[in-house]
Amino acid sequence: MKDRTKRLARRTMAAGMTASAAIAIAAIGGWHALAQTAAKPGPFTDAQAQAGQAAYAQNCAKCHDSGEAPPLTGAGFLNVWASRSTHDLFARVKDTMPVDNPGSLSNETVVPIIAWLLKNNGIAAGTTAFTPTTAVAINTIAPGEAPQQAAQAGGGRRRAGGADAASATGGPLSADAELRRGNIVFRTGITVEGTAAHYTPITEEMMVHPPAADWLMHYGNYAGWSHSPLKQITPKNVQNLQLRWVWSMDDGERQQITPLVHDGVMFVSNNITNRVQALNAKTGDLIWENTLGPRLAGQQNATRTMALYGNRLFYPATDANLYALDARTGKIDWKIKFSSYGNDKIGGLMVADGKIIAGLGRCDERALADRCFIAAYDVNDGHQIWKFSTVAYSGEPGGDSWGTLTNDQRTGADAWIPGTYDPKLGLTYWGTGQAKSGARGIGDQLFSNAVVALDVKTGKLKWYHQTAPDENLDLDEVFEKVLVDQGEQKTLLSAGKKGILWKLDRATGKFLDYVPAVFQNVFVNIDRVTGRGTYRPDILTSKPGDTRPSCPSPAGGKNWPASSYVPESDLIILPLDQICVASGSMAGNYEAPASDGYIARMSAYRARDLKPVWTFQQRAPFLTSAMTTAGGVGFVGDWDRTFRAFDLKTGKTLWSTRLGTTAQGYPTTFSVDGEQFVAVPTGYNGGSPEVRPVTLLAFERNRPYSGHAVYVFALPKKQH
Amino acid sequence: MVLAVCTTSSIPAFAAENYQTNIGPTPLDGSNRANVLGRGSVLATLDGTKFTLHGTFSGLATPATEAHLCMGSVMGGTGPAIYDVTVTQAQSGQVSGTVTLTPEQVAALKAGKIYLLLDSQKAPKGNLWGWFQPAHKTVGPNVPEYGHWYIPNILKDDNTARKKPQG
Numbered sequence: 001m002k003d004r005t006k007r008l009a010r011r012t013m014a015a016g017m018t019a020s021a022a023i024a025i026a027a028i029g030g031w032h033a034l035a036q037t038a039a040k041p042g043p044f045t046d047a048q049a050q051a052g053q054a055a056y057a058q059n060c061a062k063c064h065d066s067g068e069a070p071p072l073t074g075a076g077f078l079n080v081w082a083s084r085s086t087h088d089l090f091a092r093v094k095d096t097m098p099v100d101n102p103g104s105l106s107n108e109t110v111v112p113i114i115a116w117l118l119k120n121n122g123i124a125a126g127t128t129a130f131t132p133t134t135a136v137a138i139n140t141i142a143p144g145e146a147p148q149q150a151a152q153a154g155g156g157r158r159r160a161g162g163a164d165a166a167s168a169t170g171g172p173l174s175a176d177a178e179l180r181r182g183n184i185v186f187r188t189g190i191t192v193e194g195t196a197a198h199y200t201p202i203t204e205e206m207m208v209h210p211p212a213a214d215w216l217m218h219y220g221n222y223a224g225w226s227h228s229p230l231k232q233i234t235p236k237n238v239q240n241l242q243l244r245w246v247w248s249m250d251d252g253e254r255q256q257i258t259p260l261v262h263d264g265v266m267f268v269s270n271n272i273t274n275r276v277q278a279l280n281a282k283t284g285d286l287i288w289e290n291t292l293g294p295r296l297a298g299q300q301n302a303t304r305t306m307a308l309y310g311n312r313l314f315y316p317a318t319d320a321n322l323y324a325l326d327a328r329t330g331k332i333d334w335k336i337k338f339s340s341y342g343n344d345k346i347g348g349l350m351v352a353d354g355k356i357i358a359g360l361g362r363c364d365e366r367a368l369a370d371r372c373f374i375a376a377y378d379v380n381d382g383h384q385i386w387k388f389s390t391v392a393y394s395g396e397p398g399g400d401s402w403g404t405l406t407n408d409q410r411t412g413a414d415a416w417i418p419g420t421y422d423p424k425l426g427l428t429y430w431g432t433g434q435a436k437s438g439a440r441g442i443g444d445q446l447f448s449n450a451v452v453a454l455d456v457k458t459g460k461l462k463w464y465h466q467t468a469p470d471e472n473l474d475l476d477e478v479f480e481k482v483l484v485d486q487g488e489q490k491t492l493l494s495a496g497k498k499g500i501l502w503k504l505d506r507a508t509g510k511f512l513d514y515v516p517a518v519f520q521n522v523f524v525n526i527d528r529v530t531g532r533g534t535y536r537p538d539i540l541t542s543k544p545g546d547t548r549p550s551c552p553s554p555a556g557g558k559n560w561p562a563s564s565y566v567p568e569s570d571l572i573i574l575p576l577d578q579i580c581v582a583s584g585s586m587a588g589n590y591e592a593p594a595s596d597g598y599i600a601r602m603s604a605y606r607a608r609d610l611k612p613v614w615t616f617q618q619r620a621p622f623l624t625s626a627m628t629t630a631g632g633v634g635f636v637g638d639w640d641r642t643f644r645a646f647d648l649k650t651g652k653t654l655w656s657t658r659l660g661t662t663a664q665g666y667p668t669t670f671s672v673d674g675e676q677f678v679a680v681p682t683g684y685n686g687g688s689p690e691v692r693p694v695t696l697l698a699f700e701r702n703r704p705y706s707g708h709a710v711y712v713f714a715l716p717k718k719q720h
Numbered sequence: 721m722v723l724a725v726c727t728t729s730s731i732p733a734f735a736a737e738n739y740q741t742n743i744g745p746t747p748l749d750g751s752n753r754a755n756v757l758g759r760g761s762v763l764a765t766l767d768g769t770k771f772t773l774h775g776t777f778s779g780l781a782t783p784a785t786e787a788h789l790c791m792g793s794v795m796g797g798t799g800p801a802i803y804d805v806t807v808t809q810a811q812s813g814q815v816s817g818t819v820t821l822t823p824e825q826v827a828a829l830k831a832g833k834i835y836l837l838l839d840s841q842k843a844p845k846g847n848l849w850g851w852f853q854p855a856h857k858t859v860g861p862n863v864p865e866y867g868h869w870y871i872p873n874i875l876k877d878d879n880t881a882r883k884k885p886q887g
Contacts, residue, residue, distance in 0.1 A: 057751075516873060521796045525876045536794060549797040580796050581747075588747025593796050593832065593851040594872050596742040596858055597759060615869050618861040651864035695748045699757060 041126030042141045043086060043134045044115035049125055052116025055109050059097070073120050078142055087135035090114050094132075104438070107132050186273065192289035196265045196278055196328045201310045204354055208423050215261045215668035217350060217418075218305035219562060220627075223483040224420035226564040228669045231631035232676035233715060238633050238645045239655045241713045244677065245284030246660075249708040250275060253318075254302035255683025256560065258666035259710050260313075266670075266679065267313055267327070268710055269303050274317045276306070278330060281679075282672040284712065290330035292317055301345035301361060302687065304560065304666065305418055309351040309379050316346035316358065324382060336382040339363065341370045347416030352428050353456040355385055359415020364436050374415045374430050374452070376459060386459030390415055390432045392446045397461070403442030412436030413448040417560060420481045422490070425507060427453045427462055429492060431478035434471045441540060444469040449477040451494065453509060463509030467494075467502050468533060473522060474554035474688075480562045481506075482572060484607045493565070493572055493607060498522055499557015501574065501605060502531065515610040517603055518557040518576050519592045522550055546583070551592050553581030555621075559689040562625035562666065564634065566648055570608055573648075575622035575636060576601040577689055579696070589692045599693055602626065602636060604651060614651035620701060621693050623686050627667040627678075635678060637663020639693055640701050643680050643711070661707035664690065678713045739764040739829070741850035742858075743777060743836055746843070755842035757781045762815060762836055764852055766829060769821050773805065773836070777848060778812035782841035787815045791825060795832030795851050795874055807838060832872055 060072070081089055094110045105113075115130050122143045202216060210216045212229045219226045233241070249255065252272035260267045266281040273295045278287040292315065307314040313327040316338070324333040338346050339360055347361035355376040363372040375387040390413035392398030394406075402410050412435040419430035430452050435445035449468040452461060467477045477496030483506060484491050492506035499518035504511055511531030523533035542548045555577050563574040578595035582588055591597055598617035606613055620640035628634040628648055637643040643663045644656035665681030684690065684705055743760040762775025777784070788801035802825060805817030815838060821829065828834050832851050840847040856870035 516871060516875065519796070519872045521794050521874055524874060538793060547798065549792075549794065551796040582798070588749045588752070590747045590849075591744045594742075594853045594856075594870060597744050598861065612868060614864045614866050616862050616864045617859075650866075653862055695750060695753055696745070698748075698753045 040141050042115075042118045042123040042130075043128050043136045044118060044125055044130035045127065046119075046125035048112045048115035048130055049119040050116075052112030052114065052119075055113045056116050059105060059109065060113065072117055077117075077121055078138070082139040082142055085135040085137055086114060086118065086130070087133065089117065089138070090132055090134070186291070186293070186295045188291050188293040190288065190330055191275070191291045192277075192286055194278070194286070194288040194329070196263070196287050199263050199265060199311070199328045202262060202308050203310075207309070207351065213261075213671040214263070215259070215670050216308055217260070218258050218307075218348075218666065219418070219420065219480060220668070222352065222421040222423065223565070224480045224562070225482065225567070225628075226480075226562050226625050226666070227566060227628045227630075229630045230669055230671055230676045231629060232671070233629060233633050233645075233669075233678065234631045235633060235647050235649075235654055237715055240715050241645065241655055241657075241678070242716055243657075244282075244712045244714045246709055246711045247277075247279060247284050247286075249683075249710065251706045251708050252685075254685045254687065255681065255708045256302040256304050256665045256686055257681045257683075257710075258305040259668050259679040259681060260306055260308055261668060261670035261679075262308055262327070264672040265327070266710075267306055267308070268681075269306060269315060270708070271303050271318065271683075274303075274315075274319070276313070276315050276323075276325060276330065278313075278327070281670060281677065281712070282675070288330035290325060290332070292321075292323060292332075294319055301347070301416075302560075303346075305349055307349050307351045307356060309354070309356075312379060314349065314351065314356055314379075316349050318345065320344050320346055322346060322349075322356070322358065322377070322382065324379070334382050336377070339370075344370065345416075347414060348418035348430065350418045350421070350428075351379065352419075352421040353423070353426075354379060355456070356382075357419060357428055357456075359390075359417070359419070359430060361414035361416035361433075363414065364411040371410065372412070372414050372432070374419070374454065374459070376456070386457075388452070388454055388459045388461065390447050390452070398444075398446030401443040401446040402437065403439065405437055405439060405442065409437055409439075410435075410445070412445070413450075414476075414478065416476075417478045417480060420483055421456065422483055422506065425490070426456050427506070428456045429453055429481035429483070429506065431476075431481060431494065431496070433476035433478045434468075434474055436472070438472065440470060440472055442470070445471075449475075449496070451477075451481060451492065451504065451509070453506065465504055465509045465511060465531070467496060467500075467531065468498065470535075473539070473550050475522065475550070475552070475556070479558060479560065482563060482565050484565055484570075484572075486608050491607070493563075495558040495563065495574055495576075497552060497554065497556030497559060498533075499552050499576055500526075501572070501610060503607075503610060504531075513610050515605060515612070517574055517605070518578050518601060519551055519594060520557060521580075548583045549580060550583070551580035552577060553579045553589055553688070553692060555579045555581075555589070555688040555692040560687065561622055561636075561689065564626040564628040565607065566628045566634075568630055568632075569648060570606055571604045571613060571648065572607045573602065573604045573626045573628060573634060575624070575626050576603060577621050577693075578617075579621075579692055581692075589695055591696070599696060600638065602646075602651065604648075616651050620697070621689055623662050623664040623690055624680060625666045627669065629669055631676075635667045635669075635680070637667065637680050637682075639690060639697070639703070641682075641703055643667075657713075659707075659711055660709060661704050662686070662690065675714055675717070679710055680713075681708075681710050683708045736765050736767040738855035739766065739773075739852040740855050740858075741775075741836060741852045743775070743838060743848040743850035746837075746846040746849050752843065755781050755840070756847055758811075758840075758848055760815070760838070760848055760850075762850065762852075763855075766821070766826070769823075769826060770818060771821050771829070772818040774814070774816045775836075776812075776814050777838060780811040780840050780847060782843070783810050784808060784813065784815075784847070785839045785841055785844065787817075787836060787838045789817075789819060790835050790837050790849075791828050792833045792835055792851070795872055797833075799833070801837065802834075805836070811840075832874065 250270035347359040435448035450466040475497040578592040603615040624637040664683040758779035760777025764773035787807035792799040
């Protein structure tokens with residue numbers, strides 16, 4: 001994960017509105033615009049800007065001009081930076097860039113980059129040279145008119161209300177009137193009141209054996225299968241699927257949700273607003289809505305899933321507040337601040353053994369000794385029960401694996417994907433991301449890029465297996481840990497960004513087997529006994545700026561779109577990517593060797609022996625998990641708006657449809673009143689696997705940058 | 721790939737080996753994307769040390785200028801040009817050539833490190849490229865393959881070491 005990495009970029013994206021929309025907002029009372037056409041020259045010289053253009057090309061363009069991170073020009077940039085000073089901008093670039101070695105740029109490099117950024121945003125050069133201490137408010141030198149970021153409006157006003165006559169007279173508008181004009185209205189609190197009738201509490205027994213009609217958790221079950229026992233939809237009738245309803249959602253930021261369903265109620269969340277909604281899963285009618293906020297917080301994180309237990313719905317807000325809502329009404333039962341560090345985000349979230357278990361990501365504020373962790377909380381009041389730090393400090397087990405780095409230099413190992421759980425073993429399994437120390441060759445940097453098995457009651461480490469030691473290519477091994485029993489043997493299957501499917505004994509952590517599911521050129525050897533990989537020599541010796549090709553790219557041979565396990569046929573099905581990246585002097589993304597231009601691959605392997613069973617490829621990458629059913633049908637969606645059903649036995653496409661924008665998130669299936677439904681979210685800004693292909697697909701594929709929604713399909717009523 | 725080794729003097733020591741590559745855009749970023757368009761496919765044969773290639777390309781934004789065989793440091797990685805080959809000076813056309821590879825270059829070819837690089841007027845440092853792979857079956861989009869499919873592999877002894885699952 002390139003989290004820290006993208007802060008500046010995501011802040012830009014966090015503006016989340018076009019210039020025209022923002023200007024429209026600025027015209028509404030309570031908003032104020034930048035100084036009009038400030039002719040005041042900037043605190044930099046033209047020579048600095050000219051030098052900065054080259055420095056930008058060398059150090060910044062590979063992300064900010066590639067689609068990996070948003071461009072640093074225009075309204076989006078000014079939305080974020082207008083209210084800040086040139087020194088703030090300097091400090092941000094100096095401290096957090098470049099992506100693969102933050103803090104490594106000298107003042108002599110960053111100073112001209114800032115000059116170029118200012119000039120490239122229309123600010124005129126002057127006669128005073130820019131220095132690291134130059135602090136001029138950017139809104140005093142930025143030309144033209146651009147909006148500032150929205151302030152949040154408080155209150156809990158209900159969404160009801162008619163058109164306001166005041167609109168005709170220039171007075172304040174009602175909420176509805178503003179919405180009808182296309183203006184963004186943002187009020188927090190219970191914005192639609194309602195109660196889910198007939199909602200029954202979710203018990204631990206239900207979590208261990210989920211009712212077939214429900215989709216109670218991120219992967220559908222504790223074992224991480226993303227599989228449903230429902231079988232009404234089959235290869236024979238799936239071609240008759242029809243859209244039953246669609247629910248539009250707030251556009252902007254990282255929408256990658258899992259529609260959870262219990263007792264006919266679907267729960268969804270809107271990433272940009274932290275708006276949580278309960279819908280009638282059969283009809284799509286809104287039951288309640290709680291707009292928790294904040295909106296446009298910047299540096300946001302995908303809220304991939306919520307969690308259900310008892311009568312509560314747990315929501316990981318993008319400002320690292322963990323909320324417990326009453327699932328029946330949406331009202332807040334309690335909330336806790338998950339981390340006291342400003343940039344930290346809640347990553348994975350689940351409930352196991354009656355506890356909320358969550359992971360922390362973006363916990364890399366070195367100077368503050370911030371470090372990532374996985375922790376358990378009481379479902380009733382949110383008090384912390386245990387905590388496992390994924391970065392080992394000096395004197396702790398694994399603490400000698402970071403060489404001579406001081407504790408505050410040990411960062412990374414983000415737990416940004418939900419774990420899985422084996423109730424019989426009493427272990428919860430989590431993955432961690434790369435180390436972000438920037439150091440290589442110092443040791444294994446535990447517990448980065450590893451599987452950790454934690455005692456669910458105490459949080460104590462039972463075992464770990466590190467699939468990619470000493471990793472800093474942004475090739476995280478954090479993704480879902482799929483638990484499969486093969487007779488008496490209890491196995492764990494997982495694939496990381498290298499696209500290698502690993503198999504472990506989940507009782508002991510012993511390495512069992514692996515299979516490369518896509519081309520990779522990062523490891524030149526993998527020990528068949530230990531599973532330990534050996535990196536390419538030039539990776540081990542590379543320095544910042546060196547040309548260092550990596551296949552896969554940080555988009556990942558496998559990324560957050562989850563795999564699915566099919567118990568009926570013992571298949572594990574993986575959505576995969578085939579993109580490489582160059583770094584250093586030849587930056588950019590390119591198609592993997594022998595991919596023939598097919599960026600995406602979907603492959604099925606027999607879990608027992610990792611034997612390849614079927615595969616197919618296509619141009620547009622998959623941006624949803626694979627979701628499978630006992631009816632013999634699987635589902636997956638892609639960047640190019642196609643949502644398809646495929647035959648689990650053959651991999652053949654059985655049905656497909658086009659959605660409003662990229663199918664992105666985690667499809668689920670559920671039943672209400674005897675009917676099976678399939679839900680798929682749409683969204684954009686899906687991180688590396690969504691952003692990197694933007695450049696590759698330019699001039700041939702387009703999709704709208706709007707259209708966050710959830711679509712629900714079912715068979716015609718007479719066909720089941 | 722298993723090579724058939726012959727010992728009689730009347731038969732060549734090595735049977736000719738077939739290779740192929742799909743040439744696609746070189747590394748892309750927002751600044752060069754408009755100039756790095758097109759696609760092509762190339763077939764090649766290694767007969768002893770004689771390497772012969774022929775292929776087609778189309779869809780370039782500007783006419784092709786040069787084409788080279790290059791030897792990367794790793795499959796999927798870059799390296800120096802080792803031979804020039806002939807290319808049609810147009811936005812679509814053909815690429816062809818015959819060169820004699822050194823033993824080191826033959827080994828690189830077998831390791832998947834040899835790639836074709838095609839330049840164009842607005843992408844003078846590379847417009848299309850592709851690493852030569854042993855001949856293998858290819859299928860169209862969304863067409864399933866069963867049981868075995870081609871994925872290049874640079875892991876040492878991976879295929880031979882792959883016996884039975886442990887545990």
